[in-house]
Amino acid sequence: MTLTATNGHGSSTATKNIRSLMGAGSTATTPINGITVDTRFRRQFLTYNATMLPSFFPAVPTTTLISYPPPQYGWQNITFVTADSTGISTDPSNSSYYANISRFYLTSNDTIATTTGSVPRIGNNWGVSYQLNTTEYPSSASLKTETREDASAGDRAAFDDVASKVWPSGTLVRDIAYTATFTKQNIRNEGTAIINMSVAEDWVKGPAASVTEGRDYTYIMAYGFDTMGNKRGAILAKRYVTTNNGLDYYEAEVPESASYLSTFALAKLSGSGNPFQLITLTVASHIGTEGGGGGSGTPVVVQTTVSPEIKPAPLPDPGKTAKIYSNLQGVISQATTLQSTDGLATVTIGEGIVAIDSTGKALSSITIRALPADSVPEIPTNSAFAFQKIAYELQPDSATFSPPISVSFTIPQARWGQEFFVKTFDTPTGTWQDVPARYNPNTGIVTAEVSHFCCFALFHKNSAAHTIGNF
Numbered sequence: 282m283t284l285t286a287t288n289g290h291g292s293s294t295a296t297k298n299i300r301s302l303m304g305a306g307s308t309a310t311t312p313i314n315g316i317t318v319d320t321r322f323r324r325q326f327l328t329y330n331a332t333m334l335p336s337f338f339p340a341v342p343t344t345t346l347i348s349y350p351p352p353q354y355g356w357q358n359i360t361f362v363t364a365d366s367t368g369i370s371t372d373p374s375n376s377s378y379y380a381n382i383s384r385f386y387l388t389s390n391d392t393i394a395t396t397t398g399s400v401p402r403i404g405n406n407w408g409v410s411y412q413l414n415t416t417e418y419p420s421s422a423s424l425k426t427e428t429r430e431d432a433s434a435g436d437r438a439a440f441d442d443v444a445s446k447v448w449p450s451g452t453l454v455r456d457i458a459y460t461a462t463f464t465k466q467n468i469r470n471e472g473t474a475i476i477n478m479s480v481a482e483d484w485v486k487g488p489a490a491s492v493t494e495g496r497d498y499t500y501i502m503a504y505g506f507d508t509m510g511n512k513r514g515a516i517l518a519k520r521y522v523t524t525n526n527g528l529d530y531y532e533a534e535v536p537e538s539a540s541y542l543s544t545f546a547l548a549k550l551s552g553s554g555n556p557f558q559l560i561t562l563t564v565a566s567h568i569g570t571e572g573g574g575g576g577s578g579t580p581v582v583v584q585t586t587v588s589p590e591i592k593p594a595p596l597p598d599p600g601k602t603a604k605i606y607s608n609l610q611g612v613i614s615q616a617t618t619l620q621s622t623d624g625l626a627t628v629t630i631g632e633g634i635v636a637i638d639s640t641g642k643a644l645s646s647i648t649i650r651a652l653p654a655d656s657v658p659e660i661p662t663n664s665a666f667a668f669q670k671i672a673y674e675l676q677p678d679s680a681t682f683s684p685p686i687s688v689s690f691t692i693p694q695a696r697w698g699q700e701f702f703v704k705t706f707d708t709p710t711g712t713w714q715d716v717p718a719r720y721n722p723n724t725g726i727v728t729a730e731v732s733h734f735c736c737f738a739l740f741h742k743n744s745a746a747h748t749i750g751n752f
Contacts, residue, residue, distance in 0.1 A: 303401065303459070304429040305394040305408065309355030309387070311422050316348070316359070318382065318418040325418055327361055327369075329378040338604060339646045344368045345599055346378065352390070355424070357410065360386040362599045384472070384599065387419070388412040391477075392426040394459070401430060403458040404481025404528060409545075411463055414472035422467035432457045432546060439504045439562065440546050443514035446560045455498070455549040458484055462544045474535040476501065476517075478547045479528045487549065492529075496521050498549050501533040503542040504562065512562040515539060516550070520624050532624065598622050600650030600674075611635045611643035621649045626673050629687045636686075639679040647734075648676040657738055658706050660713070665742070666702060672738035675731075685717075685730040690739050692725045700742040703729040713738070 284294070315333030318325050329346065331337065336349040346361045346369050363369060364383035371378050393408035409428060413419075432440065437457065444452045458480045478501060482492055489495040499521075504514035517533035524530070535542055539559055601622055606615035612635055619628045628649055630636060636644045652672040660668050671690060692701060703718040716737065718729040727739060 302430040303394040303396050303403075304427070305392045306425070306427045307355055307390060307392040308426070309389045309424045311354070311419050313350050313354050313356075313359075316350075318420060321381075324364055324381045325383075327378070327380045327382045327418075329361075330376070331371075331378060332376045339602055341369050341371050341378065345602070346380070347602065355390050357388040357390050359388075360599060362386075382418070383416065385415050385418050386412055386599065387415075387424075389424055389426060392428055392461075394428055394430070402481065403430065403484045406526075407459070407479045407481065407528060409461040409479075410477045412475040412477075413465075413468060414474050415468065415470050416472065417470040419468045422465070424468070425464040425466075426461060427464075428459055428461045430459050432460045436460050436544055436546065439512070439514060439544070440502050440548060442562050443502055443504060443516065443560050444550060446562075447516060453551040454502075455551055456484075456487070457549075458547040460544060460546045464543065471540040472537050474540065475532055476535060476545055477522070477530065477532045478545070479530045480547050482524055482527050482529050485529045495549075496529070498551070499529075499531065500548055500550050501531060501545060502548050503535070503539075503545045505539075505541045505543040507541045513539070513541070514560045514562055515542060522620075522624060597653070598651040600648050600676075602646050602648045603628075604646050605630070605636060605644045607636060607643045609643055611637040617647070619647055619649055621651055621673060623651055625671060625691045626651075627689045627691075628675065629689070630682070631686070634686060635683045637681055638677050644677070644680055647680070650674045650676070652736065652738075657736075658711075658713075666704070666713075666740040667742075669701065669739040669741055672736065674736050675734040678734060680734040682732055685732040687728055688731045688737065689726050689728045692727065692739070701727045702740045702742070703727055704738055704740055706736050706738070713740075 313334070315330035317328040317330075319328075320326065327346075329337070329348070334348055334350060338347050338349075344363045344366075348359045348361070350356050350359065361369075361380065361382050362384040364381040367381070369378050369380040389411045391408045391410045393406055395406050409426060411424060411426065413424065437454075440457065441454050444454045461476075461478065485495040485499055486492045487495055489498065499519070501517045501519045502514065503517060504512065506512055517535065519531050519533040522530040522532055531547070599622065601619060603617050603619040605613070605617055607613045613630055613632050616632050617630045620626070626649060628647060630647070638644055650673065652674055654668070654670045654672070657668065657672045660666075669692070671692075675688070688703075690703065701720045703716040704713040705716050706712075707714045716729045716731065718727055720727045729737065731737070
């Protein structure tokens, strides 16, 4: 900005650079031409027009269908999870797909903030996305996303309030990179959602000795108003996902019990860990005027409470699928990385590896799905190893890889001095067999070398056991 002042003695000019705050906005909408969901026999029934929406994966037979709608609808992808073992069927021409659906996952496009001017500490091209999880398809709905650098005075006050009330003695908000506000219309019966946020690695590091240390102080916070009008907030259990082009990527689950949270912040707190708590900031009780007669209610009670976390029953993992690029002999022509839904397992297939199915044909896709702990084959008592409650099914079953591929497991809250191992269950012998693996105690990651797909589970050494070997 340039200001010029002129009087009888002459003129003077002053110039000052002013940078506007970064931000972005987008809206994802339904209906989507080609997707029809109606109710049949008390279930939601999908009719998918593959001619109108040709970008989808995988081909039938399958129990999930992932659609990639045209960009104008605002969705990265929509996943349909079938309600029965019949899965998804198709007509003879493969132009329409049909299924009874139990759950829908709708992931919004990344809302990216970009500047061509001076780049702030939080970086350039950072952004957010939001994955809805619902049992009722939103046939006519919208998800509006708005981001802004830093935070408004009102938002900052709310996040300061949340931080100060964290049990047992509170914490402080040291910095806020940006806020993201989501406005939902006609979206009901939500399950656990996922928010993804990115920011410059330099901002994450800040005054810390390293980026890794800075990540310990980086959190995703949120607040909103529940159905009773109470203002509530939370510090979410964030996960560091990856770094790409100088940006750190984080994600956090928004519990089913807190689907009303609408304004989120990527913030630095003066503490480390994942202190997930739902904090009630204000409770307004509306009491009618004396004598009735239709008098209006008046908010007369305002108090602050801390409510315990309410954990909904875990939902079955629908799994995640990635396309494989190879020639007819199964030689991989493009590297593929697939991360599990919970973010704790990653499959990596490099170029040049031969990947074939049980019939010797080239693989077209791979799938990873977390297994419930109670579904894992029984582990004998007095075993030398204890189950870590982390297990995955890799499909297609009996697919083989030469040379072996890498499957890595991130151990939440790994304790120093523990030993971790990966095992696979051998059905013919009914025993757990060792898989070649190495554990890095500095990162808490176990990397296994896998030559075929089946069920894999993570174990740690059982100090109370006296036997060693397969079991």
